[in-house]
Amino acid sequence: MAGMRWLVILALLYCASGQAICPVWTPATANEEIKQLQTQLNQWDQAYYQQGESPIEDTLYDSLHQRLQQWQRCFQPAAGPREPQSGAGNLPHPVAHTGVKKLADRQAVANWMQGKAPLWLQPKVDGVAVTLVYQHGQLSEAISRGNGLRGNDWLDKVRQIRAVPQQIATDLDRVVLQGELYLPMTGHQQATMGGANARAQVAGALMRHHHSPLLETLGIFIWAWPDGPASMSQRLSQLTAFGFGVSAHWTQAVKAVEEVAYWRERWFHQPLPFVTDGVVMQREQRPAGKYWLPGQSTEVAAWKFTPPLVSSEVLSVDFPIGRTGKIAVVLNLVPVQLDDKVVRRVSLGSLRRWQEANIVPGDQVAISLAGQGVPRFERVVWRVKQRTVPLAPAAHQYHYLSCFSMTPACREQFLARLSWLSQKPVLDMAGIQRRNWQRLLQMDDFSHLFSWLNFTPQQLQTLPDISAAKAQQLWHHFQLSRQQPFKRWVTALGVPVPLAALDALPDSDWQQLMARDEKSWQTLPGIGEALATRITQFLRDEQVKQLITFLQQQLKMP
Template identity: 40%
Template sequence: MEPSKPKPPKNQARPRHLLPLAALLLLFTITPPAKANTNTKDCPNWKPPQAEQQITRLSQKIQRWDNAFYRDHHSLVEDAVYDQARTTLSHWNHCFPNEARNPKPPRQSSNRTIAHPIPQTGLQKLRDPQSVTRWLEQHKDIWLQPKVDGVAVTLVYRQGKLHSMISRGDGLRGQDWTRHARRIPAIHKTIPDNRQQLVLQGEIYWRLQNHIQAGGGDNARGRASGAMASNTLSDEQAQSLALFVWDWPNGPEQLPQRLRALKALGYDISTYTHRIKTLDEARQWRQHFYRQPQPFATDGIVLKQSRRPAAEQWQAEPPHWSAAWKHPAATALATVVDVAFPVGRTGNIVPVVEVEPTLLDDREIRRVSSGSFQRWHSLDIRPGDQLRLKLAGQTIPQILDVVLPAVDRVKLPVPDPDDYGPLTCWHPQPGCVDQFLARAEWLGDKLEFRGMGEARWLSLYEAGLLPDLLAWTSLTREELMAVPGIGEKRADKLLANFRQARERDFRSWMAALGMPSVNLVPEELWNDATFSGFAARSELEWQQLSGIGSGRGEDLGSFLKSEDVLMLSKKLEESGVSGFDAAMGE
């Protein structure tokens, strides 16, 4: 198989060159993955009391996760987030050895534990393609299997008959699940091998049909774990469970031989086992098990060397001869660096959270929207907080919750949402730069300006050439060329934009100025329409139009009678733009 109110705002907004409004639409940057921080120079700048608090709280959080997973067989957090939390705790412990602490080994919910005949070793995690390449270079005769997402077990056969099944537990001892094993049809009660003792290690998983892992795990591991933790296994649960044998510690020396021998025992995994040599092959199979239909959930791939040490040497810790490369993380833990509060064209404040570079679905996330201002306020996100992120629709990063708030709550320049609205910030006075430039970008887009993106509007503002929304209409070629980054050709292109704008129709101009519900105004009203005619209509007349209603009618009336809008219409009238005659009430 091949892997085929318009009152003056009182808070100065963050300068746009530090955090452009485009960050609200493009909230992540795809860059090469960052390496893990292990150098002490990357340690947090904490005093011992703060370090002790932070380390203790994270250790306690991991302790709760461990207890739920190992004792109650219930996962409270995704694997990727758990792994990151463990890495973070290890890093903090390294930075502050006097305050270091680690979660205690979880206590079993039952005292009925039995020893594994051979320890379950676990797997080391390879973080990125670079670490996979290094691992491949250090090993030979390498094979690959899917990392089936279920619950690990040890099967013990004696003289060809099933003797016991043991949960992984701590790798040395686990719970006795033999009673459940005897009810699962996928587990053979007898095998064609009469040796005194035969030990297999594998994964109990929940059967799925044409499951595509990229769409989520479908809680398959949770269902498998819950079934095995139950007192009584139902017929439906027993039929839904299956076994993927991923090792035979005392089996044949070479993996191809083990595959043939396992098939003879009734546990055929050869279809899912492939010899590889290169990173590209590993990457290809990883994508295959992530995006192609499978009968089970997976959380990555496993790389293993064909030949291993004798089983007597195995320990309950990750060995050197096998490793896991997990699937792209659907969730991740991210540390907050800063929070910005850009104001949009209509006065909405959508906080943007800057985080330390964080891998999510093989993308490096640096910024993420908190959603509404109200949601940011409810989460109270501050620098130093540990957030749990996920991708919405596999493209846009989203904040799920705050996993670990920072002990020290950093004060932020939080603007007052009541200071902003649809009719504020028509000029770039202090506190209004964000919203004003958002209006300018909107105008340029609706008038189909070429080469006049966000950066260009910002450069005009920083050069002092944009005191109001229409100041560009009177700019000269010399003034434009004096702006950094604007040469002769670009200046001529911008002037051509400005000339063509004067020829745009009245409807385009009203949309560019930000008239509410412009697309809901009936077509017949646009025929021979003028600004004074629109402004003369009462709110009630607007409300009576189909699709407008009371709320939109009120917004239209307020917009058309706004002093700032009336001033802009007067300037457009003086420029000879069609439809802008003298507005009533001036």
């Protein structure tokens, strides 16, 4: 199956830009795949911006949107990449929403911070962006973010939000504020509670045509005052006087990346009154508001939290076979960061689950971290239209009595049996792992599970990359295994006897073991009628009897 993986990887080429990986598609296939994904993203945009619904997690949407842009760069460079249908309205923003630059990691944050002091840090509140306009102290406009230049009129809805002052005490003719409408939370811990669907609830309340009681409870976090006071301290003080005190409470001066990392970690774990998805750094002084443009700001940057759920593209599908013949399914993925891990593979479990999930290379899957940081498959996020189903092993060919001998079809299960018997609880061959057995399988005389007992240091040394010292070391481990007690060899052979039963087993040689019938096996702990039948069938198998005869001769056991 390793060969199949490389075929799939080789079927991907780097674009001329050197930045994206392009599928090897015909123009017709590329247009079809792009059109299908574009249609789905448009439907999700419509649901979010027009109905206030969020059918897919933000991180998964972003991943698919990036994927579409990658395909467009590969196959439709003249058309330009797709931009989300952001629900831009007809109302112009007096000052554009610039958005924030997303920084990937600590080093990127440190690089961005250079030469930008003084800097201020705030939690990146996860809500819905809005522009508030006060004319002569009176709230006169409330505009959705839209495309950053134009948005929808939300004034009637925002007037229902108690946290937004209807008037402020100021001598200025006009005050323009940009902020985030958020769902207030009690003791929300981002690390354990995640996004809690908070943003979608806020968006839904703002976009519904009928009144929503949730509006009255919403909070607001002001993160920008274009053309406001020169210093952050002055801005925060004046905002508090206006009635926007939340921002002042959650703003920290920072000078070094260590401080940013500290507050990011602290806000990720400590109880907060809102949902967050990272931290935002901004310079104290910014250009005049007339120069602000969407996506053009270098004065503000975000370091987002690693999401608890990410998506990645399936490169290929492997079907590892265990020592008992059980076939597992492993998805090989485009590497993706999840918490502090780079995930390249995720186990899907059984063949049946893979068949039910209907996953092929090119599909996009969502993964999370289970207990102890193990990657876990969650669901398929997107299916490619052109589907090539990998060829899975025939399940009926592999079972607990198959592959005691080395054949091309048996290589996987045979290797699994060898890896098992060299483990510490079995024959305890320290330092001999799967990769060592893979080398040893190049030997012509490696015909059955215990052939290695006959190998000499001279034979081992004939293998590529096996020095005289390494050959002697391997041979030494093989000879030490001869001293292991009888019960360990029973385990090494793979006799399906539970540990408790093996501990209670009075037999000390193969003859006694082979003489047992099903009723005799059932007298041992943990062995019922079905397992007793399985054990006796195992020991009566001709391959197994031949291996036992070989071990009796090699180990001088009766």
